[in-house]
Amino acid sequence: MKTLIKNAHVISPDVDLKKANVLIEKGKIKLVTTEAVPQKGVETVVDLRGKYLMPGFIDVHLHGACGFDVCDATPEAIGKIAEAKLAEGCTSFLPTTLTVANKTLKAAAKAVAAYKKDERFAKVIGIHLEGPFINPSCCGAQNPAFVRQPNIKEVLAISAISPVKLISYAPEMKGGDAFAAACFENGIVPSCGHTGATFAQFLPAYDKGLRHLTHFCNQMTKLHHREIGMVGAGFLLDDLNTEVICDRIHLCDDMLRLVFWKRDLAHVQMITDSLRCSHCPDGYAFEMGGLKVELKNGEARLVEGGNLAGSTLWLNKGLKNLVDVTGLPLKDLIRVTSWNQALELGLGTELGKVQKGFRADLVALDPKTFDVCAVFVDGEQRI
Ligand SMILES: [Zn+2]
DSSP, rough: OOEEEEEEEEETTTTEEEEEEEEEEETTEEEESSSSSOTEEEEEEEOOOEEEEEOOEEEEEEEETTEEGGGGHHHHHHHHHHHHHHTTTTEEEEEESSSHHHHHHHHHHHHHHHHTTTTSEEEEEEEEOOSSSOGGGGTTTTTTOOOOOOOOOHHHHHHHHHHEEEEEOTTTTTTTHHHHHHHHHOOOOOESSSSOOOHHHHHHHTTOOEEEEETTTSSSSOOOOTOOHHHHHHHHOOSSSSEEEEESSSSSSHHHHHHHHHHHHGGEEEOOOOOOOTSSSSSSSEETTEEEEEEEEEEEEEETTOOOEOOOOOOOHHHHHHHEEEHOOOOHHHGGGGGHHHHTTTTTTTTSSTTTSSBEEEEEOOTOOEEEEEEETTTOOOO
């Protein structure tokens, strides 16, 4: 079955192509051209009338949406979250767990495995475990009652139920560097997050290959001129893949400019870190890992202490924020919404580009509002 998307403004890493035609066959991109495409065998034609056509977004860090959380551990929750993500233009994601009991993590993995049998919305690449091996003094909105020491056996038991692809942990904890090496041996990307590490404490894990920072600047050691901390590490070491929550709340506009103007964009990844209150109205209150959270003025904060608990961000709005705040060209910014993630997860030859041979996971956006107009997954139009 062939689908032709015509009159698209294609945006892909280093590509900005107006009036383009994109031919899709068997779920893959067959041709991207400004020339006429032979209509033979084409069953479906979609006229985008000049709208942007981009690689479908990949969110590697999100907990929930529409009143559901990954740690609700039901197939229904994963399905509802996947449906909400699809509406943001996301075609693949990493359902992200919280610092909770081992039995809850296993149940969440079971729910993810059940959803993967019939992925009708956004597709799951694998699980992101955020915690439980974090620094108890840098919990943020994670519940310290469930924090434990790094333990690869616990991770592998969860991964046996449904593959774990990314784990956020504090490398300064006992055995933190060996844990990074063990993750790599098992095809899991280790990430430094919820960490109180000094720069020196971080380096043993860096030497073992750790190259990912969980929600850069949030819940990590700050930059000081005599101890650069993990924020300093993110600026000093350009090869660290830094997750950035682009909601203009977790990082102020000047910090976003600092990150996007000064760092190599090949190593920045936009995330939402969205909670169950994403896609919900203001005033929505809920519990997260046993802690009370309330949504006020679009900000999800712990009722006790007021810590930011995560975001309500939508991916398409995050990209608009980046355009508005940084002023950078879309063909550069678009790296951070999919392709960098795909490369790090070993999918760089199939996801993250509008290019011949890549999977037809695509999102069409209104060029003014960045509202989602269409989403294709494996060439099938799902929105
Ligand atoms: Zn998170």
